[in-house]
Amino acid sequence: MIADNVLMAATKAWRRNLAGSLAVVAGVLALSLGVPAIDGALSNTTVSTTAPLEFASNASVVPPPDASVVADQTSPSQGVVTLAVDGVRYRLTAESFPGTLQQLADRIRAEVQNVAGIQAISPDQAVTSNSGIPGLQATYVGENRTGRYTVYLQSGTGVTAVVDGNDAGVTAHRAALETSVRTVTIDQTA
Amino acid sequence: MSIEQPATPVPGRRRVFPSWSAAARWPAVWFFIALSIAGIVILINAFGPAIADAPGAFVLAVVLFTIHGAVFVTIIRAVDWLEPEPRWLFAAALIWGGFVASANALRANTALESILVKVTSLSFVRDWAAAIEGPTDEEILKTLGIVMIVLLARKQINSVLDGVVYGAFVGLGFQEIENITYSLNAVAAAGTDSLGPVVQTFVVRGLLAGLWSHTVYSAIAGAGVAYAVLHRERSWFNRIGVALGALALAWLMHFLWNSPAAASLTDSAGTYGILLVLLIKGLLILGTFLILLHFFRKDEYEGLAGPLESLHNPWIATHNEIAALRGWRSRGRARWNAYVYGGMRAYGRVRALQRAQADLAVDMRDNGEAGYAARLPQLQRARYGVAQVGIGDADALHPTTIAGWISFVLAFAVLINPIFLILPLGFLVWGVARARSTRQRADPRLRTAAVLALIFALAYLVSAVARYTTFG
Numbered sequence A: 001m002i003a004d005n006v007l008m009a010a011t012k013a014w015r016r017n018l019a020g021s022l023a024v025v026a027g028v029l030a031l032s033l034g035v036p037a038i039d040g041a042l043s044n045t046t047v048s049t050t051a052p053l054e055f056a057s058n059a060s061v062v063p064p065p066d067a068s069v070v071a072d073q074t075s076p077s078q079g080v081v082t083l084a085v086d087g088v089r090y091r092l093t094a095e096s097f098p099g100t101l102q103q104l105a106d107r108i109r110a111e112v113q114n115v116a117g118i119q120a121i122s123p124d125q126a127v128t129s130n131s132g133i134p135g136l137q138a139t140y141v142g143e144n145r146t147g148r149y150t151v152y153l154q155s156g157t158g159v160t161a162v163v164d165g166n167d168a169g170v171t172a173h174r175a176a177l178e179t180s181v182r183t184v185t186i187d188q189t190a
Numbered sequence B: 001m002s003i004e005q006p007a008t009p010v011p012g013r014r015r016v017f018p019s020w021s022a023a024a025r026w027p028a029v030w031f032f033i034a035l036s037i038a039g040i041v042i043l044i045n046a047f048g049p050a051i052a053d054a055p056g057a058f059v060l061a062v063v064l065f066t067i068h069g070a071v072f073v074t075i076i077r078a079v080d081w082l083e084p085e086p087r088w089l090f091a092a093a094l095i096w097g098g099f100v101a102s103a104n105a106l107r108a109n110t111a112l113e114s115i116l117v118k119v120t121s122l123s124f125v126r127d128w129a130a131a132i133e134g135p136t137d138e139e140i141l142k143t144l145g146i147v148m149i150v151l152l153a154r155k156q157i158n159s160v161l162d163g164v165v166y167g168a169f170v171g172l173g174f175q176e177i178e179n180i181t182y183s184l185n186a187v188a189a190a191g192t193d194s195l196g197p198v199v200q201t202f203v204v205r206g207l208l209a210g211l212w213s214h215t216v217y218s219a220i221a222g223a224g225v226a227y228a229v230l231h232r233e234r235s236w237f238n239r240i241g242v243a244l245g246a247l248a249l250a251w252l253m254h255f256l257w258n259s260p261a262a263a264s265l266t267d268s269a270g271t272y273g274i275l276l277v278l279l280i281k282g283l284l285i286l287g288t289f290l291i292l293l294h295f296f297r298k299d300e301y302e303g304l305a306g307p308l309e310s311l312h313n314p315w316i317a318t319h320n321e322i323a324a325l326r327g328w329r330s331r332g333r334a335r336w337n338a339y340v341y342g343g344m345r346a347y348g349r350v351r352a353l354q355r356a357q358a359d360l361a362v363d364m365r366d367n368g369e370a371g372y373a374a375r376l377p378q379l380q381r382a383r384y385g386v387a388q389v390g391i392g393d394a395d396a397l398h399p400t401t402i403a404g405w406i407s408f409v410l411a412f413a414v415l416i417n418p419i420f421l422i423l424p425l426g427f428l429v430w431g432v433a434r435a436r437s438t439r440q441r442a443d444p445r446l447r448t449a450a451v452l453a454l455i456f457a458l459a460y461l462v463s464a465v466a467r468y469t470t471f472g
Helices: A003-043 A101-115 A165-183 B028-054 B053-080 B087-119 B122-152 B160-190 B198-206 B216-232 B236-258 B263-310 B318-322 B326-388 B404-417 B418-438 B445-471
Strands: A054-056 A059-061 A081-087 A088-096 A118-121 A125-128 A136-142 A146-155 A157-166
Touching: A003 B028, A003 B087, A003 B122, A054 A081, A054 A088, A054 B122, A059 A088, A059 A157, A081 A165, A088 A165, A101 A118, A101 A136, A101 A146, A101 A157, A136 B198, A157 A165, B028 B053, B028 B087, B028 B122, B028 B160, B053 B160, B053 B198, B087 B122, B087 B160, B122 B160, B122 B216, B122 B236, B160 B198, B160 B216, B160 B263, B198 B445, B216 B236, B216 B263, B236 B263, B263 B318, B263 B326, B318 B326, B326 B418, B404 B418, B404 B445, B418 B445
Parallel strands: none
Antiparallel strands: A054 A059, A081 A088, A088 A157, A118 A136, A125 A136, A136 A146, A146 A157
16 A cells, blocks of 8 residues: 555656656757747848948948848847848958958958869959948859959958859849948948 | 655765666656757757867866866855755756757857847847847756756755755856857957967956856746745745746846946946946846845755754754854854864864754754754764864854954955065964964954965966966
8 A cells, every 4th residue: 555655656756757857848949949940930131222231330331132131140249241132142241350451351262262162263353442441352263153252441340241152143143242342331430 | 846756865865866777767867868968969069160170279268167167166065065965966957057058048049149130120139139149048048957957856955045056056057168169259250279369258258257147147046946846835826926036037137247238338438437337237246146145045044053953952063053054154263263273183173063063954954853863973973073172162253353454454465466475374374373372262364364365366377377378
């Protein structure tokens, strides 16, 4: 009789332990899988192509037509925004950079060279933004893929803009993307 | 949360499960192991490449933050001294915080930021994402870890302070793993396997922000969980309400720390403004926690002092000895008195007596007469040892002297120049020698001042090394 009671108590405690454990696991999974699922169910937002988009506290750009923000590759707190135009990826990064414009260009060149499949990169060419910020630009090509990086540096803030996509997409939107890249501004007072 | 484990507690022993096979019968044990392995896999996937790119920086980060964590473990164990929790449960709490909570928070935070980008603006996300994501995902995940500890060992939660202690360990595990990942991110941003960013992260996150971080937030949440588990006489509404209220307070503290509140002050006052805002926020968080901790510790002490007082037996514990058990300062003063009287041997004997008294009180509270009988031999041995060195009453009574105060003030001179370390140390040696020669007690401030001066000297040394590493 006593053994039966102990067994019943143990079984009840085991069930409650199982229920509690499942509740904890459900809580963990709700955050680990549920929140990403909600994120996946929401569509990326399109952005205005006339108003400047502040992608960092001291940097902005006017996005090209039909651009949308790729939310899961965007981190405003780190000054990073990724836009998508018909499958073409357009990523802008603003950061504090103590070096020279050429050093900034060399760094992104090294990163691009390390990407698998990149076949050639053009020499850096001087460019200037619409607001007069000096910059450097180069084009790269790979297997069925092309892109372009542009770097600007002003008052210790460096902005890197990388356009990357398949040949057809980049060619179709080249003019609009180039126009957008030239609208980069860096606020010196921030 | 009212899971009862049928195993009858064995007086005199603090083992949660009689054997590993007994532990393996409980579902919580297996779920804990599975989630821990999954967390480790997620972290390796996320940070493996960064570790491979900067192995030297990774090793330094692990060493620095392990030492940092060890200091916190010592502090938490001191808070938990009256009723020490089993070490493997501490390890379980650390593992949950470090691997389960941090790994899943990594996924949840990334997704939540993405959602915020989609439903708000980039400028809003830039300012408020950290204040929303961190508290929401991380506090819930860490609190689930405290619930898991309850499921693993319900019998070990005997006071609200126990919940505070387990919560603190979950938070500490999270905090130190997060510190290491921040170090790796800082190194990646610098672009080379350099040690400077690791030291900078250690100074900022370990030293400047370490005192009012995840350890404190989760300790608060742990108090709520323990309340809900212990107060079965209250209504479900009350118990769940208090637990959620504690979680909300932890969330609020985390939100306050991460929020851009008073950012305009930092804009106008520069670096000093930033430090001032950090200090004000940190002291608000820490102050709130310390006030609550005072009441939790008082509650636990009174729960244990009662059984000892009820014995009316000075061979078990005198009134002064029971009073000395109250906190780490009073316990330390009683040991200090013993040290001044009879050196390190007497110090150790009094410490053993205090341990035996606390263990007996805990077992009496949990197991009544059987607990008393089980712990009595340990206490008798300790009492005999104290009597052997000539101490009849291991009290914490102490004098207050001018020399003690002067020594205490002089300890702060070490902040100006470490050479002043010699002054508090000199006062200590002189004070102890004088007390022994006159058979008097010595002012414990002499010891406090010497310890403080040593800590300041060590901090000076660390900052010198940090400056050298950062700036060359």
